[in-house]
Amino acid sequence: MKQEKSFPKFLLPMYLWAVLLVALPLGYFIFLSFLKQDMTYGFTLSFTLDNYKRIFSGDYQDMMLRSVAISGLTTLLCFTVGYPFSYIMSRLSGRARSVVMLLIVIPFYTNSLLRTTGIITLLSSNGLINTLLTHWGWIKEPLSLLYTPGATVVGMVYSLLPFMILPCYSVCQKLDRQTVEAARDLGASRVRSFFTVTLPLTLPGILSGCVLTFVPTIGMFFISDLLGGARSSMLGNIINQQINGRNLPFAAALSVVMLAMALLFIGIYRAFSGKSELEGIA
Amino acid sequence: MKLPIRKLLSLCLLFSMTAALLTGCSGGKKQVNVLTYEGYIPDEIIADYEARGYQVNYTAAQTNEQMLDLLQAAKGGTYDIVICDDYIIPSMIESQVAAQLDYGRLSHAENIDPHYQSQFYDEENLYSIPYLAGFPLIVYDPAQVDFEIKGYADLWDSRLKNKLVILDQYRVIPGITLLSMGQSMNTTDQAVLAQCREKLLQLKPNVKLIDGSTPHVALINGDAAAGFVFTSQAMEVVKQRPDFKVVYPEEGLGFGVSCLMIAANAPHMDAAYDFVNYLLDGEVSAKVSELINYINCNTAAEAYLSAEFKANPVVYPPDSAFPPAAKRAPEIIQTVDNETNQIYDEMWTAFKNQ
DSSP, rough: OOOOOSOOOHHHOOOOOOHHIIIEEEEEEEHHSSEETTTEEEESSSSSSSSHHHHSSSTTTTHHHHHHHHHHHHHHHHHHHHHHHHHHHHSHHHHHHHHHHHHHHGGGGGGHHHHHHHHHHHHSTTTTTHHHHHTSSSSSOOOOOOHHHHHHHHHHHHHHHHHHHHHHHHHHHOOOOHHHHHHTTTTTHHHHHHIIIHHHHHHHHHHHHHHHHHHHHHOOHHHHHHHHHTTTHHHHHHHHHHHHOOHHHHHHHHHHHHHHHHHHHHHHHHHHHSSSSSSTTT | HHHHHHHHHHHHHHHHHHHHHHOOOOOEEEEEEEEETTTTSSSHHHHHHTTTTHHHEEEEESHHHHHHHHHHHHTTOOEEEEEEGGGGGGHHHTTTOOOOOOGGOTTTTTGOOGGGGGEEEOTTTTTTTTEEEEEEEEEEOHHHHHHHHSSSGGGGOOGGGGGGOOOOOOTTTHHHHHHHHTOOOTOOHHHHHHHHHHHHHHHHEEEEEESSHHHHHHHTSSSSSEEEHHHHHHHHHHOTTTTTTEEEOTTTEEEEEEEEEEEOTTTHHHHHHHHHHHSSSSHHHHHHHHHHHOOOOOOGGGSSSOOOHHTOTTTOOOGSSSTTTTTOOOOOOOOOOOHHHHHHHHHHHHHHHO
């Protein structure tokens, strides 16, 4: 962003909006995270560090590790599918490219809860996949697909793929083909030119895509509730559960931890890419 | 070139956001704002009531806690009527978001079945009117479960490995764990609760799915073979899969009453009483029960309930579900003190975390 010398007054409402809807709530939940729970009023005004002690007490280590593992796997799969996809898409002709772009974006006009329910009808014991496989005689008993960690990951990858594709596409499109051609002319193989030229040049997009898929995955509670059967909670599930159980201070403390994790990953992104804003969305 | 577009966009955004604040203002019909679970007042009933010249604005909440939050945030205003479950009522009363009922304005007060009144949450019936009641039950598919389930204890049987669906309720599931140990669902005894936590954690390998809103769907679809679900969900299962068996746990039933309350600062107090009176009408009340399959709490509804509904063993469990055949009388989950509540909450979190 450009640094303006005089403060543009007409942007004032936007700043006001940001203070009211971003800064204040943020301050509120950080404040809340140091209070005690109360069944009737949600919290009492007595200062405590218990919420943070509880998070780091060991009971929640498995959940944290699981959250990071599922998010990591989701990010990896999104990259494996999304990167080649964006690369090929960037080399399509203008018309084909806009059609493909439209095909990626259109499903996301639908409510994500509905799309997740759609996956349930595919994976369920009497769902499409099991019905077809049984019909063709490939299996006798329906496969247990739904309510497994695998189903959670499938749902996450499906929901977050565009967040990997769009930034990767943005860098692939900007990639100067001549640099790749120069490498090839100088005798580098396809593989070598990819690893020495294409990959480093598109790295900011990949890193940005990784941040954009990894960070939301940790907080996406409804997918692991609906597809994973809510059996193995992730950080987002625990927060949601604490809000429903009216332990607002503990939910707030968990949210602070989640925010810290998100900031950490954005920090890593900045350090590696040398950019301050995420590629492909600014 | 870049800045003007940004400015324009931000202006557009600002206008649209401000406009969003102003929506929802409407005039004309008399309004009544209702806060409760999704579908808890059947659409048909709302349509019938709206035909009398009212507009019902329905806010669907997922949990009792959410209703309490919304009412507290509105300082007992915004909403006119709330229908919530027993154990949350003391919190509603204590935080002054529920209005004291003016029995002079309740034209059908005599229809309220005293059997469901004067409970722990509102002993003098100053704030709440029983709306519906129910017993959560175990249901299972005998084709997939090769032994007879008789009570909660059987849910721990290793033959049910990865086959069970349970409610996402942090007091209910520890509650049936306690019942399976012969203890009360509302125990505050720390030693008993520690044993309960151990036992609850052992249930996990059998659990395929924890679902707070539609656990019956997994049973109907064949994704789970046995489940512990609310009355109307159990009813839905046996309606669609008549081969399923319903179990009245031998350790004793859990029981719940949901109640109608009027918000302390209801913006449409007259409409609120009018709607409550409408819901207390025998014929309307009977219709509500039959549509969503819960026990009726209205004496005047008796004449309108079909013989078939009254004989429905899922909604009205047989004598064998109660003492002396069962070990305990049905028990309602009650509010416990903050410390004990935290123990229940922590064991449920640990259970889900496992």
